[in-house]
Amino acid sequence: MAALTDLTMAAALDALSKGEFSARELTEAHIAAVEAARPLNAFITETPDRALAMAEASDTRRRNGEASPMEGLPIAIKDLFCTEGVLTTAGSHILDGFTPPYESTVTTNLWRAGAVMLGKVNMDEFAMGSSNMTSYYGKVENPWRRKGNNRPLVPGGSSGGSATAVAARVALGATGTDTGGSIRQPAAFCGIVGLKPTYGRCSRWGIVAFASSLDQAGPMTRTVRDAAIMLGAMAGHDPKDSTSVNRPVPDYKAALTGDIRGLKVGIPTEYRVDGMPAEIERLWAQGIEWLKAAGAEPVEISLPHTKYALPTYYIIAPAEASSNLARYDGVRFGLREPGDSLDAMYEATRAAGFGTEVKRRVLIGTYVLSAGYYDAYYLKAQRLRSLIARDFTQAFEDVDVILTPSTPNTAFAAGEKMDDPVAMYLNDVFTVPVNLAGLPGISVPAGLSEDGLPLGLQLIGRAFDEETVLKVGEVLETAANFTARPGHQSA
Amino acid sequence: MSLDKATVAHIATLARIKIPDSDLEHLAGELSQILGWIEQLGEVDTTGVEPMTGVVQMDLPRRADVVTDGNIRDKVLANAPEPAHGFFTVPKVVE
Numbered sequence: 001m002a003a004l005t006d007l008t009m010a011a012a013l014d015a016l017s018k019g020e021f022s023a024r025e026l027t028e029a030h031i032a033a034v035e036a037a038r039p040l041n042a043f044i045t046e047t048p049d050r051a052l053a054m055a056e057a058s059d060t061r062r063r064n065g066e067a068s069p070m071e072g073l074p075i076a077i078k079d080l081f082c083t084e085g086v087l088t089t090a091g092s093h094i095l096d097g098f099t100p101p102y103e104s105t106v107t108t109n110l111w112r113a114g115a116v117m118l119g120k121v122n123m124d125e126f127a128m129g130s131s132n133m134t135s136y137y138g139k140v141e142n143p144w145r146r147k148g149n150n151r152p153l154v155p156g157g158s159s160g161g162s163a164t165a166v167a168a169r170v171a172l173g174a175t176g177t178d179t180g181g182s183i184r185q186p187a188a189f190c191g192i193v194g195l196k197p198t199y200g201r202c203s204r205w206g207i208v209a210f211a212s213s214l215d216q217a218g219p220m221t222r223t224v225r226d227a228a229i230m231l232g233a234m235a236g237h238d239p240k241d242s243t244s245v246n247r248p249v250p251d252y253k254a255a256l257t258g259d260i261r262g263l264k265v266g267i268p269t270e271y272r273v274d275g276m277p278a279e280i281e282r283l284w285a286q287g288i289e290w291l292k293a294a295g296a297e298p299v300e301i302s303l304p305h306t307k308y309a310l311p312t313y314y315i316i317a318p319a320e321a322s323s324n325l326a327r328y329d330g331v332r333f334g335l336r337e338p339g340d341s342l343d344a345m346y347e348a349t350r351a352a353g354f355g356t357e358v359k360r361r362v363l364i365g366t367y368v369l370s371a372g373y374y375d376a377y378y379l380k381a382q383r384l385r386s387l388i389a390r391d392f393t394q395a396f397e398d399v400d401v402i403l404t405p406s407t408p409n410t411a412f413a414a415g416e417k418m419d420d421p422v423a424m425y426l427n428d429v430f431t432v433p434v435n436l437a438g439l440p441g442i443s444v445p446a447g448l449s450e451d452g453l454p455l456g457l458q459l460i461g462r463a464f465d466e467e468t469v470l471k472v473g474e475v476l477e478t479a480a481n482f483t484a485r486p487g488h489q490s491a
Numbered sequence: 492m493s494l495d496k497a498t499v500a501h502i503a504t505l506a507r508i509k510i511p512d513s514d515l516e517h518l519a520g521e522l523s524q525i526l527g528w529i530e531q532l533g534e535v536d537t538t539g540v541e542p543m544t545g546v547v548q549m550d551l552p553r554r555a556d557v558v559t560d561g562n563i564r565d566k567v568l569a570n571a572p573e574p575a576h577g578f579f580t581v582p583k584v585v586e
Contacts, residue, residue, distance in 0.1 A: 101566040200547045213545050239554065243547050311529040322506060329507075331579050336572035342584050347509035359508055363499070363518070364525060366506040380532055382542030387535070389543060421521060422528050438546025463546075 004029035005169040009073050009226040012172060016062065016072050023062070023072025027055035027116050030074040033170045034118055040141045040488060042164040044079050045087050046119040054116040061114065070233050071114030076171040078162050079120040080127055081107050081217075082206040086117075090208040091125040091135040091158075094353025095334045104206025105238045106175060106217050113233035118171055121161030125355045126325065127182055127210045130427035132160025133418060134357045142190055142411050143168040143486035147452035153411040156186030156427070162220045163190035168488050173221040173230050177207060179214045180313050181407075181431030184443035187220055188406035188456030191445040191486065193473070194220045195227045196431075198464045199438035200245035202231075203238030211320035212243075214313075214435045224444060224474040228252035231466060247464065255467035256474045261295030263472065266399035270306035271430060273408060280405050280455060283447045287403055287457045290479035291472065299399050303391040308384050309433040310425060315368050315381035316436075321358075322365025328353060360421065389437040396462050401472050404430050406443040406456035430458060440466045442473045446480040454484070493523045 004026050007015070015021060031048045051074060058072040082088050082100035089095045103111075111117070124134040131154040132140040142155040143164055155164045159176030163186035166174050176183035178196035187194025195218045202217040209215065219230035232253070237246040267288060272281070288298050330336035330349030337352045339345030354362065368377035395402065408429055417424045434441040440463070443456040457476060461469035496515040499522060503510040510518065568574040 098570050101563075101569055239552070242552055243545065245547060245549070305535070308532055308535060311532050314525065314529055315532075326507075330572060331581055333570035334572070339582060342581050343507065345582050346507040347504075350507055351509035354508065359510075360518075360521065360525075362506050362508065363502050363522060367494075367498075367502050367522070367526075370502065370505060377529070379542055380537060382544065383537035383540040384532055384535060386540050386543040387537070389546065421525060 005033045007172065008223050009070070009172050009221065009229050010223070012073060013071070017067065023055040023058040023116065024052065026072060027051050027074045030118055030171060037168050037170045037488065040143060040164050040168060041138050042121050042140055042161040042168070042170065043076070043119045044089055044091070044122050044137045044161070047086060047117055050086070051116050051118050054111070058114050058116060068112065068114035069229060070110065072116060073114070073172050074116040074118050075110065076118050076121045076162060076165040076174040077107060078123055078159055078175050078177060080123060080177055080208045081175060082208070083107055083117070083120065086120060088120065088208070089137065090127070091123045091137060092353065092355070092358070093136040093335060094328045094350070098333050100206070102206060105203035105240060106207065106234050109236060110175070110233050115233065121165050121174060123161055124158035125358050126208065126321070127158040127177055127179055128321070128357050128361055129157040130181070130185055130424055131412070131417070132157040133414060134355055136355060139414050140164050143488035144191065144411060144453055145487050149451070151413050153453070154189070154414050156189035156411060158182040159186050159220060163187055163192060163194070166190070166192045166220050166222060167486050173219055173226055175217060175234070176220045177215055177217050178435065179210050179317060180435050181428035183218050183220060184406050184431050184441055184456070184458060185427055187443045188445070188454065189411040191454030191482065191484065192220060192222055193224055193227050193442065193444055193477070194218065195231060195442045195466070195469070196434065196440060197231060197235065197466055198440045200243050201235050201440070201464065201466070203236070203241040203244045205238055205240040209324040211317040212324060213320060214317060216435070224442070224470055224477045225253065225256060227442065228256060228470050245464070250467060252467060252470055255471045257471060258475060258478070260291065260472055260475050263296040263401065264399040265291050265296050265298050265472070266301040266395050266402040267298050268301050268303045268306065268395070268402060268404060270303050271404045273429060276405070276408050279449050280408065283455050283457065284403070284405050287446060287476060290476060291403065294475050294479070296472070301395045301399060301402070303395060303433070305384065305387045305391050306433060309388050309436055310429055312381045312384040312388065313432045313436060314364070314425060315377050316385065318361040318365035319369050319378050320365070322362045322369065325358070325362055385436050388433055392437045392439060401468050402460040404458045404460065406430060406458040410449045410453040410455060434460050439463055440469050442469050444473045444476045444480070445482040446476060447482070448484055494519045494526065
């Protein structure tokens with residue numbers, strides 16, 4: 001049998017139900033893998049004792065015939081989710097020592113489904129970044145390296161610790177959050193599956209807020225089937241989040257029929273951006289061929305406002321962030337730096353507590369919301385957002401799903417792109433429009449670049465049609481047969 | 492749009508983030524670069540387009556106006572950096 005850390009969630013569930021090993025044994029193997037992977041810096045807080053206690057409770061439930069959909073599966077939690085009694089940092093100095101007295105709804109749902117927490121994983125500070133370089137807790141290493149080159153690469157971001165943990169066979173899955181691509185871009189960089197659900201599908205309650213109209217939690221796993229299993233456990237209505245949608249959670253696994261005959265797949269012309277590497281163009285064309293061979297029909301579509309999505313995002317997200325991050329004032333939680341007056345204390349605390357990128361975005365957000373500029377920037381961006389969302393609505397009158405590359409490039413080296421904020425923002429050119437429109441999107445590993453790094457393809461679906469996204473995703477996954485492994489893995 | 496040092500200092504005050512004078516010049520350059528890139532939105536005619544405030548098409552849910560939580564003072568204060576006598580504290584604001 002394969003090493004316990006190399007199993008998919010689906011295979012682990014099957015073996016657990018047959019009694020081939022216990023949740024405790026599965027968890028012990030993963031705790032050892034977490035320790036062995038410490039050089040990658042994926043974890044901010046390891047919780048081995050809690051993991052073992054949760055695993056033992058899981059074994060007891062299983063013996064009593066009470067197995068739930070993720071019974072006994074060890075996972076990692078992005079350090080943006082509040083976990084009762086366990087340090088929660090959002091990758092920021094300003095949340096020093098913050099130990100939530102409550103549990104986020106998504107993690108509550110996961111524990112109810114039987115999952116086991118290995119620990120809290122690293123991320124870009126307040127989920128602002130595409131490289132995991134902005135974390136106060138240090139950069140995370142991608143377990144992949146370029147062929148014949150030992151230079152460390154970034155895992156992408158902001159859910160970089162999550163992606164590294166799953167790719168390096170340290171956790172069977174991990175939670176991520178995605179405001180502009182923070183699940184899908186690191187998933188593509190690390191060769192795993194990342195799903196951003198429809199806005200409103202998973203509760204945002206208890207997740208440290210970045211941009212509230214865009215943030216959405218989702219699963220990061222090694223297979224599409226595992227993403228279906230984990231999304232089913234995470235999703236659901238929550239009265240504590242007023243934007244959480246009250247509609248039933250389907251059995252996502254049941255959607256994985258492999259039958260996509262007659263399905264119309266939109267290929268957006270505007271996603272052929274200048275300077276995109278030829279190998280990414282080729283992979284996209286290959287993806288179209290794979291879906292065609294499975295009986296789907298590719299259709300050229302136009303999403304005319306695509307090029308305005310990133311600048312629109314970089315008004316809306318910082319504006320919302322500047323408002324959300326106003327709560328870090330040195331009074332109620334986290335860091336406090338002394339000052340002679342109340343304002344001096346606020347200013348000193350926020351200067352010491354926020355990193356460079358967070359400060360940059362709070363300042364941009366403050367500026368675009370300030371008197372005299374609100375209409376020119378913020379209101380303008382909200383109008384553009386309507387047009388971007390309308391592009392998708394119109395496209396989905398003709399097609400069932402949209403296929404694009406996940407990212408315009410592969411993982412880059414730590415330190416690259418750090419001098420030019422706009423160059424870093426361009427990482428999310430294919431993912432950001434999906435958040436602005438609130439739609440579901442998945443990144444599926446589909447091939448390797450010439451220098452041996454993972455490349456992902458993205459599928460975008462209609463609102464609340466995660467089932468089609470997962471179904472087509474699994475067909476892509478089967479066709480791509482992505483079996484390459486990163487250099488660092490626990491097994 | 493190009494931001495000068497004085498404007499950056501003013502925004503920093505609004506955002507309650509202390510920025511040393513020596514950093515203002517560099518920051519003004521960076522923020523101006525980002526804003527310059529954003530300004531391509533001006534190419535698009537958005538006359539008559541409704542601003543989009545959220546993606547979920549639904550009415551804001553209501554709940555009964557009843558107390559659902561409370562009597563957890565110590566939990567609320569547990570993470571405060573300098574609590575005293577059951578309160579949050581701040582530097583003196585009244586002379």
